Amino acid sequence: MSDNLDIQENPLSDAPEMDAEAKEAAANAAEYEHGWSAEIDTEFAEKGLTEDTVRFISGKKGEPQWMLDWRLKAFRLWEQMEEPDWAKVGYPKIDYQDAYYYAAPTKKVELDSLDDLDPDIKAVYDKLGIPLGEQEVLAGVKGAKKVAVDAVFDSVSVATTFREELKKAGVIFLSISEAIKEYPELVKKWLGKVVPQRDNYFATLNCAVFSDGTFVYVPEGVRCPMELSTYFRINAENTGQFERTLIIAEKGAYVSYLEGCTAPMRDENQLHAAVVELVAMEDAEIKYSTVQNWYPGNSEGVGGIYNFVTKRGLCQGDRSKISWTQVETGSAVTWKYPSCVLNGEDSVGEFYSVAVTNNFQQADTGTKMIHNGKGSRSTIISKGISAGKSNNTYRGLVRVGPNADGVRNFTQCDSLLLGDECGAHTVPYIEVKNPGAQIEHEATTSKISEDQMFYAQQRGLDEEEAVALIVNGFAKDVLKELPMEFVVEAQKLLAISLEGSVG
Amino acid sequence: MLKIEDLHAETAGKAILKGLSLEIRSGEVHAIMGPNGAGKSTLANVLGGKPGYEVTGGSVEFLGEDLLELDPHERAAAGLFLGFQYPVEVPGVSNVQFLREALNAQRKVRDEEPLSGGEFLKLAKEKAGLLGMDMDMLKRHVNVGFSGGEKKRAEMVQMGILAPSLAVLDETDSGLDIDALRVVGEGINAIMRPQGGAADKGVLLITHYQRLLDVVKPDLVSVLADGRIIETGGPELALRLENEGYDAVMAENLGAAA
Numbered sequence: 001m002s003d004n005l006d007i008q009e010n011p012l013s014d015a016p017e018m019d020a021e022a023k024e025a026a027a028n029a030a031e032y033e034h035g036w037s038a039e040i041d042t043e044f045a046e047k048g049l050t051e052d053t054v055r056f057i058s059g060k061k062g063e064p065q066w067m068l069d070w071r072l073k074a075f076r077l078w079e080q081m082e083e084p085d086w087a088k089v090g091y092p093k094i095d096y097q098d099a100y101y102y103a104a105p106t107k108k109v110e111l112d113s114l115d116d117l118d119p120d121i122k123a124v125y126d127k128l129g130i131p132l133g134e135q136e137v138l139a140g141v142k143g144a145k146k147v148a149v150d151a152v153f154d155s156v157s158v159a160t161t162f163r164e165e166l167k168k169a170g171v172i173f174l175s176i177s178e179a180i181k182e183y184p185e186l187v188k189k190w191l192g193k194v195v196p197q198r199d200n201y202f203a204t205l206n207c208a209v210f211s212d213g214t215f216v217y218v219p220e221g222v223r224c225p226m227e228l229s230t231y232f233r234i235n236a237e238n239t240g241q242f243e244r245t246l247i248i249a250e251k252g253a254y255v256s257y258l259e260g261c262t263a264p265m266r267d268e269n270q271l272h273a274a275v276v277e278l279v280a281m282e283d284a285e286i287k288y289s290t291v292q293n294w295y296p297g298n299s300e301g302v303g304g305i306y307n308f309v310t311k312r313g314l315c316q317g318d319r320s321k322i323s324w325t326q327v328e329t330g331s332a333v334t335w336k337y338p339s340c341v342l343n344g345e346d347s348v349g350e351f352y353s354v355a356v357t358n359n360f361q362q363a364d365t366g367t368k369m370i371h372n373g374k375g376s377r378s379t380i381i382s383k384g385i386s387a388g389k390s391n392n393t394y395r396g397l398v399r400v401g402p403n404a405d406g407v408r409n410f411t412q413c414d415s416l417l418l419g420d421e422c423g424a425h426t427v428p429y430i431e432v433k434n435p436g437a438q439i440e441h442e443a444t445t446s447k448i449s450e451d452q453m454f455y456a457q458q459r460g461l462d463e464e465e466a467v468a469l470i471v472n473g474f475a476k477d478v479l480k481e482l483p484m485e486f487v488v489e490a491q492k493l494l495a496i497s498l499e500g501s502v503g
Numbered sequence: 504m505l506k507i508e509d510l511h512a513e514t515a516g517k518a519i520l521k522g523l524s525l526e527i528r529s530g531e532v533h534a535i536m537g538p539n540g541a542g543k544s545t546l547a548n549v550l551g552g553k554p555g556y557e558v559t560g561g562s563v564e565f566l567g568e569d570l571l572e573l574d575p576h577e578r579a580a581a582g583l584f585l586g587f588q589y590p591v592e593v594p595g596v597s598n599v600q601f602l603r604e605a606l607n608a609q610r611k612v613r614d615e616e617p618l619s620g621g622e623f624l625k626l627a628k629e630k631a632g633l634l635g636m637d638m639d640m641l642k643r644h645v646n647v648g649f650s651g652g653e654k655k656r657a658e659m660v661q662m663g664i665l666a667p668s669l670a671v672l673d674e675t676d677s678g679l680d681i682d683a684l685r686v687v688g689e690g691i692n693a694i695m696r697p698q699g700g701a702a703d704k705g706v707l708l709i710t711h712y713q714r715l716l717d718v719v720k721p722d723l724v725s726v727l728a729d730g731r732i733i734e735t736g737g738p739e740l741a742l743r744l745e746n747e748g749y750d751a752v753m754a755e756n757l758g759a760a761a
Contacts, residue, residue, distance in 0.1 A: 454553045455591040457575040458584075459601070459665065460609035465576075469604060473595025473644070 045102035051075060054208050057102045061177050061212075064184065074197045074207030081201045087364040088393045088425060089333045091306060094271060101209045101242070169225050171255070172217040176244050179215035186217055190248055194277035194314045194341070202273040202308040202335070206242045210275070213244035218253035218284075227483055229258035243274040249284035251317060256287040258483055270295075272331070273308045282317030282344065287325070289482050291490050294330035299500070301360025301389075304332025311338035315347035315373070323350040324367065325481045327490045329497040332361060337395065339368035342376035342404075349378040352478040354490075356471075356497045357390030357422070366396035366427075371407040371437070380411040383475045385494075386422035387501035393425040400437040407437040415445040416474050418467065418501050468495035504529050504705050505570075505669055510561035511730075512549045519545040521730035522561070527669065532696070532706040534716055534741060537727035538749045543709045544588060546727070547673040550707075551585040552578055566668060579605075580612035582668030584661075586675045590654040593645035598657065599627060601645045602664050609665065630663030634690045651678030659690040670695055671707045676715040688718025713745040728753050 045056045054075045058068040083094070166173045172183060179187050197207045218224050249255055272294065278286050288311075297304025307330075313322035324338040340349030351367035369378035378398065386392040394413045415424035426443050448470050456466035472479065472491050479490055505527040512520040519542045527533045537543055549556050550563065552575040563570040570578060593601060607617040618626065624638075631641055634656045646654050655675055662670055672691070676684055695704050708719060716724075716738065724740040725732045726749070734740065734752060744752055 449591075450554060451591045452593060454551070454575060455587065456593070456601075456605070458551050458553075458579055458587075459605035459661065460576050460579040460612070461605055462574070462576045462608065465604065465608055469596055469601065470593060473593055476595035 045100060047100055048097040049075075049099070049101055049209065053101050057209055057211065060102065061180075063177075063180060066184070066188065067180050070192070070197075071208050074204050075209075077198050078201070078204040078208055081198075081204060083201050087335050087395070088391060088427075089335060089362040089364050091333050091362075094306070096205075099271060102211055165225070170219045170222050171224050172215065173228060174215045176210075176213040176215045176246060179246075183215070183217070186248070187215065187246065190246055190277065190279055192277075194279060194312050195275050195310050200310060203275050203310040206244060206273045206275045206310070210242045210244035213246075213274070214257075215245075216247040216255060216257065218247075218249045218255045220250040220281075221252045222250075223253070224255040227256050227258055229260065241270070241272045241274070243272075245274070245276040246279075247277070247286055247288070248279045249281065249286050249320075251282045251284060253281070253284045255285075256289070256483060258289045258291075258486060260291040260293070260486070260489070270304075271306050271308070274310070276309070276311040276338075278311075278313035278322055280313065280315050280317060280320035280322050280344075280347075283319045284317060285321040285323075286313065287323045287483075288313070288338070289486060290324075290326040290328070291482075291486055291493060292326065292328045292330050292334075293493055293497075295332075296330050296361050296497075297332040297359065299359045299388075301332070304361070305330065306333045307331035307336065308333075309336040311336065312368075313338070313340045313349070315340055315342045315344050315349060315376070317347070318344040318373070319346045319348075320344045321348040321350070323348075323352070323481070325350075325352040325478065326354070326365075327475075327478070327482070327486075327493065328353065328355040328363060328365060329493050331363075334361075334363040334365055336363075336365045337367055339370065339397075340378065341370045341372070342378065343372045344376070345373045346375040346377075347373050348376070350481075351378075351380045351382070351396075352481040353382045354385070354475040354478045354494070355383070355392055355394075356385045356494060357387065357392045358497055358501050359388040359390060361388075361390045363391070364393040364395055366394045368397040369399070369409060371398070371400045371404045371409070374404055375406045376404060377408045378410075380409070380413075381477050382411075382413045383478050384413070384415045384424050385418070385471055385474065385498070386415065386424045387418035387498055389421045391423040391425070393427060395427045395429075397429040397431070398439060399429075399431040400434050400439070402433040404434050405436050407434065407439075409437070409439045411439075411441045413441075413443040414474070415443075416471065417445065417447045418498065464495070464499055467498055467501065471495070471498060504566050504703075505707070506562075506564040508562050508564075510546075510549070510563060511559045512545060512556055513559055514545060514548075514556050518559070519730055520549065520561075523727070523731055524561075525725065525732055527705045527707055529705055530696075530702045531722045532708060532719060534708045534710060534721035534724045535727050535732075536710060536724060536741060536744055536749075538753075541727045542730045543727055544673055547585055547588075547671050547707075547709060550578075550583065550671050551575060576608065577612065579665070579667075580609040584665055584667035584670045586655075586658045586662060586670060586672035588673040588675075588677060590646045590649075590658050592647045594647055596645050598641040598643065598645055598660075599624070602627065602641075602661060605661075606665055627660075627664055630694075631660050633663055633693045634660050635686055636660055652680065652683040655679055655687055656683065656690070659687055659694065663690070663694045666694075668703060669705045669707065671709070673709045674711065675708075676710055676712060681714075684714060685718055688715055691719050713741050716741050726752055 045053055054071050058071055195203050198204055216228060247257060278288060280286050294305035294307055315322050322340050328334055338351060342349050349369050355363045355365050357363050366382060367380055380396060382394045384392040384394055398409045400407045413426045417424055424445055428441055430439055432439060452470055453466050456469055461469060471494055475494060479487055482490055507523060507525045510520050510523040535543055549558060558571055565581060568581060603623045610617055627641055628638060636656060649657060675687060679687060695706050721738055723735060724738060725735040
């Protein structure tokens, strides 16, 4: 980890001591705003994936036997499975034996306050530009609006704040590793129940090797007193990131969870296969928001994260509600379908998505709304923005079971194209086994018109400002679903992601 | 403030402007009239710098600068405002957001401090009031669902907020009924020739009809035909066009040239 690139110090300056190679690396790093990596000693599991790797990870984390058994079962399943190829994405074959599956910061953990945080890690948070409100909270400013930050640095949760206050409300907010030890019954009850171990190749891989992640439990009748947020970040070269999140909202509970990602500049492709499981009981509501900005690869399509994510929510109770909101701007390849299984009567599933692809990025993303409960309703709003030579696919399934009377779904898929070398694709699947269902699907594809661009430019915006404005307008119906803290950040991210895509 | 000399321009390979010369001095309102296809909208688009229009000859000087060298947004920051014949819809973007970003982008180019949200709203409210628009309308998305008249009124509110030196208004009167025409015309007067006159502002008013000129009284009227200015006169020229039609004026002019 010697190549610490500090982009603050004008990497393009002609300092004579910089050789050409370093200069090029620095310039590459500067291209990607969050493209840096900090020097923190990392402890690796040996390269490759065998039963021993799984045992190593489990042992490293001091897990109980039942957890190890669960992992091993998944590993054996995974060995029998084939990598899926149905998505509209292409990438070189991944050599799963040529990757690391575990890395942990060696200076670590168990902090009473953030003052005790490793200064290197603190510096990483600073560079990440954690929103002001949260910085105040991190700095312990009194009266700051509370946003709990469970920071996942590489694979192990380094710091968890506000655990005590949440505890007072009865909310459990822990890393999943801690939850496995402290609340084994809760974890056992739900882990793998929303996304089964054999669900799909990447989810099964995650079951075997998941490094860490977040556990949230909101008991009956409790409204979680703050927004919960987690920052994920890949920091070690060639290390897969396998996060695991489980959120349970009991009867009448409410929780809003924010997840934001950035990743440093790397040439090597990095595999990211997360699993998120949500459970909402009677009258419970979970709002899950994501801003995803993993490294997308450079403008030539070299490098970037492979983001194969399985996210699913179970609306188990009557009148329960799960709402997914995502702003996806990063990753070289995205394969992600946050879904809702609507078992409860009159339960509600929502999916709001903005997916931006530029250069050679590929995104195949959408949702599945599985209506089993009578009177269940779902809304899907997908906004795809394609630029450069990228490909952006919406893939969505709306399924209505035979006993689900009075189901309603509304789907709107809009695609916006910048330039004429990119692609936008919409692949809706609708399976209705109950004749009473009311399903609406609307789709549009448009280009940013020359007239719109000229109009905005004539009023004073330069080309990139004009694109940012038009694109943010296009995505507004989704952006307004984000928690306030994320809206401005998300708007900026859209603009940054499309820089250089016009003219 | 604007000096156009022997301007030639084409679009889609077709020559539209064929040696157009025109000068607007500070404080002047100069009306351009002419038949369809004469090049009126092309003139506006070329001045604004719209892609797809190629200048093949001549020069345009604006406040001492070579206008044709500037990007469209730089022309805006330099003080050029184009009132669009067909204002464009920008879904999802409110007028307030659009104009605040535009104004602050212009101010940035001019090395001026950006306006805060509060300062901007105060300005917007004042300028909208001149055109009889309320803030609810400014909170709506840019031109989305606006009637033809509302769009033109919104254009004038934009002009009021951006406070240009030169307004090039391309058939701002089209699609307006008599009452709306009066409101818009008085808006132009209020913004571009406020009480006591504005020595530092000019207007290039492209129109088909005398009725706008009844409200916004021009200092000069020029007739544009086949890519050239064929005649320039005082306000009485517009009245003559109204009574006799373009053909008569053009025939006379072409006859004189022959």
